[in-house]
Amino acid sequence: MQIVPLGDSAVIIQFGNQITPDIHRLVSACATRLEKEPFSGMVECVPAFTTITVFYNPLQLSFKEVCSALEQTITDMGDTKVNTPRIVEIPVCYGGEFGPDLMFVAEHNGLTADEVIQIHSSGEYLVYMIGFAPGFPYLGGMSERISTPRRQVPRLSIPAGTVGIAGMQTGMYPIETPGGWQMIGRTPVSLFRPTHSTPSLLQSGDMIHFRPISPKEFQEWKEETQ
Secondary structure (H helix, E strand, C coil): CEEEECCCCEEEEECCCCCCHHHHHHHHHHHHHHHHCCCCCEEEEEECCCEEEEEECCCCCCHHHHHHHHHHHHHHHHHCCCCCCCEEEEEEEECHHHCCCHHHHHHHCCCCHHHHHHHHHHCCEEEEEECCCCCCEEEECCCHHHCECCCCCCEEEECCCEEEEEECEEEECCCCEEECCEEEEECCCCCECCCCCCCECCCCCCEEEEEECCHHHHHHHHHHHC
């Protein structure tokens, strides 16, 4: 575990260099502790895969004082209770106009489209962090059997709700944005809700299950929520 400076008003706590559930639990415990018991002069903390970035007021604290406060937090976090993971089911319409890269993922891995859908939808995915775009979840737990490289040429526009694969990761685009992930499906669920007190539907630590739905179910869901 290391604490290193990031500019003159932030530090990074490095818990390891591998993306694993154990490292994620350490990140979650520390972030929970900092949010519940912030030290004087702390502005905010931002958890990621293996790190937490802690912003502070440099007019109130020196780097050395921040390190001392964080070392105490890390010492005390052993008795911090992390919330029980929330299980979130995400309906997905795979293939067709919603997932034009599904066949490429299948052919790349020597599978049929139905096998890719079965493998992807039978997994359990941990939300490691939210980033890239508002509400974009980086998920761990995808089977290596459907791992597929990013597109060589990114698309200029990917629709909100698109479910994609990039290497060993899968994720969902919460808003329309450029991107290079392989598009295998789309969810009718709104992942980013700017009018809500918590805009991101998903949070770090959530467990995600994908459920295949038909195009008809997709349209019905969209109509019901409009």
